[in-house]
Amino acid sequence: MEIDRPPQARLRIGLTVNGRPVEAGIEPRELLLDFLRNRLGLTGAKRSCDVQVCGACTVLVDDVPVSACCTLAYEARGRRVLTIEGLARDGRLHPLQDAFIEHAAVQCGFCTPGMILTALALLREVPAPTPVQVKAHMKDTLCRCTGYWKIIDAVVDAGRRMQAGEAPDAGGGAREVAPRGKP
Amino acid sequence: MTAGRRDSGEGKGGAAAPVDVVGTPVSRVDALDKVTGAAKYTGDLIVPGMLYGKVLRSPFPHARIICVDASAAERIPGVRAVLTGRDLADLDPYYGHAVRDRPVVAIDRVRFAGEPVAAVAADDEHTAHAALAAIQVEYQELPAVTDLTMALNDGAPRVHEEALRPGFLHSGEFRREEGNICYHYRIARGDAARAMAAADVVVEGDYTFPAVYQYAMEPHTVVAQWSADGLTVWACCQHPYLVRAELAGIFRLPQSAVRVIVPYVGGGFGSKSYTRMEPLTAALARKAGRPIRIANRVDEAMLTTRRHNMRCWLRTGVARDGRVVARECRIWLDTGAYADNGPRVALAAGDAAPGPYRWQAVAVDAWAVYTHMPPAGSYRAFGATHLQWIGESQIDVLAHRLGIDPVECRRRNLLRPGEEVRPGRKPLEADLAADVSKVAAAVGWGTPKPPLVGRGVSIGVMGAGANPASTAAVRMQADGTLVLLASTTEIGQGARTVLAQIAAQELALPLERIRVAGADTHVTPYDRSTGASRSTTVAGLAVQRAAADVREQLLDIASRVWGLPRVALRLHEGAVWHETESRSYADLIATHFGIAGGELIGRGEVAPGRGDGQAAGPVFWEISCGGAEVELDPSTGRIRVRRLASVADVGKAINPQLVEVQDEGACLQGLGNAFFEEMLFDGGQLINGSLLEYRVPTMADLPDEFHSILVGNGVGPGPYGAMGVGEGALAAVPGAIVNALLDLGLQMRDLPLTPERVWRRLREVE
Numbered sequence: 001m002e003i004d005r006p007p008q009a010r011l012r013i014g015l016t017v018n019g020r021p022v023e024a025g026i027e028p029r030e031l032l033l034d035f036l037r038n039r040l041g042l043t044g045a046k047r048s049c050d051v052q053v054c055g056a057c058t059v060l061v062d063d064v065p066v067s068a069c070c071t072l073a074y075e076a077r078g079r080r081v082l083t084i085e086g087l088a089r090d091g092r093l094h095p096l097q098d099a100f101i102e103h104a105a106v107q108c109g110f111c112t113p114g115m116i117l118t119a120l121a122l123l124r125e126v127p128a129p130t131p132v133q134v135k136a137h138m139k140d141t142l143c144r145c146t147g148y149w150k151i152i153d154a155v156v157d158a159g160r161r162m163q164a165g166e167a168p169d170a171g172g173g174a175r176e177v178a179p180r181g182k183p
Numbered sequence: 184m185t186a187g188r189r190d191s192g193e194g195k196g197g198a199a200a201p202v203d204v205v206g207t208p209v210s211r212v213d214a215l216d217k218v219t220g221a222a223k224y225t226g227d228l229i230v231p232g233m234l235y236g237k238v239l240r241s242p243f244p245h246a247r248i249i250c251v252d253a254s255a256a257e258r259i260p261g262v263r264a265v266l267t268g269r270d271l272a273d274l275d276p277y278y279g280h281a282v283r284d285r286p287v288v289a290i291d292r293v294r295f296a297g298e299p300v301a302a303v304a305a306d307d308e309h310t311a312h313a314a315l316a317a318i319q320v321e322y323q324e325l326p327a328v329t330d331l332t333m334a335l336n337d338g339a340p341r342v343h344e345e346a347l348r349p350g351f352l353h354s355g356e357f358r359r360e361e362g363n364i365c366y367h368y369r370i371a372r373g374d375a376a377r378a379m380a381a382a383d384v385v386v387e388g389d390y391t392f393p394a395v396y397q398y399a400m401e402p403h404t405v406v407a408q409w410s411a412d413g414l415t416v417w418a419c420c421q422h423p424y425l426v427r428a429e430l431a432g433i434f435r436l437p438q439s440a441v442r443v444i445v446p447y448v449g450g451g452f453g454s455k456s457y458t459r460m461e462p463l464t465a466a467l468a469r470k471a472g473r474p475i476r477i478a479n480r481v482d483e484a485m486l487t488t489r490r491h492n493m494r495c496w497l498r499t500g501v502a503r504d505g506r507v508v509a510r511e512c513r514i515w516l517d518t519g520a521y522a523d524n525g526p527r528v529a530l531a532a533g534d535a536a537p538g539p540y541r542w543q544a545v546a547v548d549a550w551a552v553y554t555h556m557p558p559a560g561s562y563r564a565f566g567a568t569h570l571q572w573i574g575e576s577q578i579d580v581l582a583h584r585l586g587i588d589p590v591e592c593r594r595r596n597l598l599r600p601g602e603e604v605r606p607g608r609k610p611l612e613a614d615l616a617a618d619v620s621k622v623a624a625a626v627g628w629g630t631p632k633p634p635l636v637g638r639g640v641s642i643g644v645m646g647a648g649a650n651p652a653s654t655a656a657v658r659m660q661a662d663g664t665l666v667l668l669a670s671t672t673e674i675g676q677g678a679r680t681v682l683a684q685i686a687a688q689e690l691a692l693p694l695e696r697i698r699v700a701g702a703d704t705h706v707t708p709y710d711r712s713t714g715a716s717r718s719t720t721v722a723g724l725a726v727q728r729a730a731a732d733v734r735e736q737l738l739d740i741a742s743r744v745w746g747l748p749r750v751a752l753r754l755h756e757g758a759v760w761h762e763t764e765s766r767s768y769a770d771l772i773a774t775h776f777g778i779a780g781g782e783l784i785g786r787g788e789v790a791p792g793r794g795d796g797q798a799a800g801p802v803f804w805e806i807s808c809g810g811a812e813v814e815l816d817p818s819t820g821r822i823r824v825r826r827l828a829s830v831a832d833v834g835k836a837i838n839p840q841l842v843e844v845q846d847e848g849a850c851l852q853g854l855g856n857a858f859f860e861e862m863l864f865d866g867g868q869l870i871n872g873s874l875l876e877y878r879v880p881t882m883a884d885l886p887d888e889f890h891s892i893l894v895g896n897g898v899g900p901g902p903y904g905a906m907g908v909g910e911g912a913l914a915a916v917p918g919a920i921v922n923a924l925l926d927l928g929l930q931m932r933d934l935p936l937t938p939e940r941v942w943r944r945l946r947e948v949e
Contacts, residue, residue: 043227044220046449048400049481053874056400084220097218101210104840107848108675109217110400110449116218139883142874144400144450145675147847148882149889 013077018086033068044084055141058114084113099158107145208840236477237311241293244555244867245327256317261310264471282522294520297486327555329867342553366526373544378509382500393861395490401449408474413440453561482872490562523560525551531566567914575918622810625828639922648802655725663768670710671722677841689730691754716907728787809915820942824886834899853916
């Protein structure tokens with residue numbers, strides 16, 4: 001019996017992931033989400049709805065939030081991809097990450113990477129958003145644990161902190177990425 | 184900040200002394216891993232040699248399987264094994280914690296559209312998926328009962344014709360009921376018919392509640408691996424020890440040969456209660472002789488378990504002065520093709536029917552009914568969410584008729600602390616009248632209302648805590664740091680953080696010196712389950728006792744070292760002190776062992792057998808209390824929530840921030856259940872099996888204002904007087920909304936309150 005076998009064809013692509021150049025052979029049908037998770041071991045982007053509704057798989061491609069579950073890896077060729085693993089810099093958390101921790105905007109954590117990257121895209125366009133602006137921008141990113149209030153608080157607060165001088169996009173956060181405290 | 188205001192009966196904490204960590208909103212211990220993407224969930228794990236599994240599901244709600252031919256699929260390169268019902272011959276293939284009615288994979292017959300018929304293991308997911316199409320299944324379609332009415336008809340086809348065995352967690356003896364009745368729960372107190380006849384005003388009605396999808400963002404995911412030692416399963420399950428017991432039963436293994444490990448869990452809300460995809464994954468791994476991962480997609484998760492759709496008839500009688508007299512209720516819950524948690528849901532629904540009032544007589548019948556529908560089980564605040572809005576709406580109808588303010592009517596009838604809630608069960612802890620007054624005030628009760636604005640409140644109590652059986656261990660390491668072992672799973676509720684806070688408090692240890700292990704049945708000690716809002720109250724108590732055990736050991740050692748009585752010693756900042764002299768825990772451990780090593784192990788247990796809680800339960804009564812102010816757009820039927828309030832009556836908030844966020848999340852799910860969440864079926868087929876068509880609340884659905892009111896009277900049975908929260912608000916919100924519409928003259932008897940349904944009801948009323 002003839003079966004639709006996975007095609008053996010390989011495409012070569014080059015892209016930048018979290019600031020590092022990556023060259024890879026991919027299948028034409030390979031999704032960006034599978035490429036990141038399975039090939040690069042970057043499991044921060046999560047698979048949930050598969051239909052570009054929930055936002056759990058959101059990564060930034062050339063600074064634009066995209067659903068990695070509905071984007072071909074091929075479409076990311078020649079582009080810059082940022083995943084949650086690439087957000088902290090020089091051992092310091094990004095202010096958004098700090099704010100999510102402090103405001104208890106994290107519960108099960110499954111939506112958190114996509115939520116933070118979606119918020120990052122907003123802060124790059126609107127440096128100090130109001131809660132109304134946060135809601136309008138982030139209403140397509142789902143969280144099933146929180147009531148969203150703490151997430152809105154965190155994004156507004158991160159915007160304020162970044163405006164107040166904590167360097168945007170470079171780990172200006174208060175916390176170290178290293179494990180919590182030392183005894 | 185947000186439009187909402189948060190009140191707190193506890194005080195918000197602030198910079199508390201490091202030793203007083205209980206009651207402080209410390210940051211979550213798992214937050215750093217979760218904001219950096221480092222947190223690993225089951226689907227992030229790769230076991231060497233792992234294959235990928237896909238499941239072939241029945242297209243028919245009821246059919247006989249004539250033949251499954253997997254030979255073509257097995258010949259596909261990359262396919263390693265295909266599992267069918269024929270592979271279960273040497274197993275005990277039926278499982279179910281309530282009723283052992285569910286095969287690991289269909290045997291001879293399918294009972295719902297979506298039931299697993301076969302599973303493929305392949306080198307990658309694409310190959311496994313492609314191979315499903317190569318499996319030839321011949322079915323003989325049979326008549327199906329795809330709703331409650333069909334299932335309850337005389338002469339209806341029986342979903343289960345054979346004798347069924349009870350599961351190990353069935354409450355009471357299992358008796359096979361007539362026809363398609365899976366379980367029947369009854370409350371009969373006083374002579375309800377007579378009391379009702381004597382009531383001055385009576386209201387009755389028929390109501391419906393839809394099937395609802397929990398939507399844990401992480402769909403069910405399992406990795407199973409066999410070795411000479413037995414079976415290891417990594418799963419996003421809520422109750423690892425119950426899963427272990429069921430796997431041991433199915434595969435005829437001693438419990439010690441089954442190991443269940445729970446990584447971080449991407450939400451549960453009941454959907455990961457009990458056993459889900461674990462038996463199928465383990466059976467496929469056994470056949471393939473390789474580790475397997477099966478990850479459900481959303482549509483498959485919806486077919487795995489869901490909230491029961493329900494039909495209900497309710498009648499309430501009151502006296503002219505507003506005193507409640509009698510309530511009668513009949514409840515039919517569609518539990519689908521397999522009992523799943525249906526019996527407990529029926530029990531909880533029956534218990535929720537009377538509400539927290541002082542009746543002369545009550546008669547409740549609740550039936551879980553088998554149908555040829557996907558199985559229904561737990562979803563946050565089950566039973567209570569089904570019933571509370573109905574009972575509470577009749578209270579308001581009657582209050583309006585008698586010209587009594589609905590809040591005042593409740594004050595006259597609500598049970599008081601110490602009163603009996605249900606015969607033979609634990610008396611009430613909380614002050615319900617105070618709670619309802621708080622939410623009423625928060626939504627502007629008694630203040631002038633603009634046109635088309637209505638207000639409502641709703642209150643109930645839920646038996647919570649499940650069984651009070653938990654154990655925990657803490658291991659103080661040679662350097663004075665602590666490893667905390669508990670099997671309550673971290674599903675987002677903050678269990679690891681709260682348990683760490685409790686241990687920190689008991690041992691006067693800075694929080695940074697504590698690490699909490701994930702649940703692993705080979706490592707972390709027994710816990711019954713993670714659900715029923717029990718982690719803080721029950722597992723927390725076990726941890727408190729385990730930490731106290733180590734504290735006693737430290738005091739003993741210090742007492743010997745100094746030759747002083749223990750009363751002369753105190754614990755502070757990781758050391759034992761006598762006046763101004765101190766010895767660190769590390770010093771004491773080194774002295775005790777005589778080497779630079781060793782550890783102190785503390786053990787804690789909570790068990791009904793040792794007097795923790797009553798056998799009849801519950802561990803505590805969780806309060807479900809909410810208020811809403813809504814604005815109706817009569818031209819579209821759309822409802823805007825202007826204000827929403829909930830009381831989280833926690834006894835003692837060990838971490839107020841975590842309590843708030845749990846309460847907020849429950850409220851938002853309550854809005855989803857009230858306004859739009861509904862699984863739609865046509866002839867047993869799920870027709871909105873995707874988030875494109877199944878809508879959950881987004882930021883755009885937030886109320887204009889939200890108040891989460893923490894109440895802490897220190898009256899709970901948990902550590903420091905804590906009692907659980909996290910579910911109640913979900914049950915409270917639909918009732919508050921329905922009553923706010925009633926305030927506008929609109930009586931709703933079916934959920935969800937979609938604009939179309941509200942609009943049509945408006946036309947009827949006019």
